[in-house]
Amino acid sequence: MNDIVVFKKRTNILTVSLGSDVSGDTFASEIREKALNDSPLVATWTVAFATDGTDGELVLTLDDSELSAVTVKTGYMDIKRVSGGEPFAVFAPIKVLIKDTVTA
Secondary structure, three states, rough: OEEEEEEOOOOEEEEEEEOOOOOOOOEEEEEOOOOOOOOOOEEEEEEEEEOOOOEEEEEEEEEEHHHOOOOEEEEEEEEEEEEEOEEEEEOOOEEEEEEEOOOO
């Protein structure tokens, strides 16, 4: 999987297709400085279903305010899926590149 690029001073939206009905599941996603769950938190994605979850489509949103004070240039993210009370990984940690913007 390729690196994810997020931009400071912008709302970032990422779509993820899981390919199966996940309507009964809950999801969480964070960006951390290292690929460890006890590493310093950089930002937290808001995770929602694109429709009702039966199509497996998720939308991750990172509000521009989440990155306003961030000084690191890279981090790592994954998605945690909770189904039937059990936590599952959706994919292995992915490197996130945190970029500045040009247009004010």
